[in-house]
Amino acid sequence: MSRILAIDYGKKRTGIAVTDPMQIIASGLTTVATHELFAFLERYLKSEDVETIVIGEPKQMDYTDSELGSVIHAFAKALQEKYPHIIIERVDERFTSKMAFQTMIDSGLSKSKRRNKALVDEIAATIILQTFMDKKSPFN
Structure with a gap:
C-alpha cells in the first residue's frame, strides 16, 4: 500500500504528518517553512509512495x-x-491546534516544549490525518 500524507498549512509554518505504508498509524513527520513546502513535497514524493494528500481546511x-x-x-x-x-x-x-496543545499538556511536555509552535503544527497535522483515517475506516 501507499502512504497518506497530511498537511496543516500555515502562513509561516506547515505541519506534516504521514501514515505507515499499511495506513494503520498516523505519525508526525516534520514542520517546514511554508515557502519551502513545494520543494519539501517534491523531495518527499520522489522517495515515498503517497496515494493521498489530506489538507486541513480551516473554517470559521x-x-x-x-x-x-x-x-x-x-x-x-x-x-x-x-x-x-x-x-x-x-x-x-477547526480546533486541531487547540487539540494539539492539549495533547502536549496531557503527555506531560514542559512549558518550554509546549511553546514550540512547530511541534504544535506537526501534532495538528497528525490530528488532521487521524481524523481522515477515522472517517474512511469501515469500522466507524
Missing part, C-alpha cells in the same frame, strides 16, 4: 472559510495539477 465556527481559505484552496489546486495521480482530500481542521 459558522463553516465559512477562514482568512487562509482562499490561499489553501489555491495551494490544493496547484498540488492537484502538479501531482494528478495523487488524490487530494480536504478535512475540517
Whole structure:
C-alpha cells in the first residue's frame, strides 16, 4: 500500500504528518517553512509512495472559510495539477491546534516544549490525518 500524507498549512509554518505504508498509524513527520513546502513535497514524493494528500481546511465556527481559505484552496489546486495521480482530500481542521496543545499538556511536555509552535503544527497535522483515517475506516 501507499502512504497518506497530511498537511496543516500555515502562513509561516506547515505541519506534516504521514501514515505507515499499511495506513494503520498516523505519525508526525516534520514542520517546514511554508515557502519551502513545494520543494519539501517534491523531495518527499520522489522517495515515498503517497496515494493521498489530506489538507486541513480551516473554517470559521459558522463553516465559512477562514482568512487562509482562499490561499489553501489555491495551494490544493496547484498540488492537484502538479501531482494528478495523487488524490487530494480536504478535512475540517477547526480546533486541531487547540487539540494539539492539549495533547502536549496531557503527555506531560514542559512549558518550554509546549511553546514550540512547530511541534504544535506537526501534532495538528497528525490530528488532521487521524481524523481522515477515522472517517474512511469501515469500522466507524
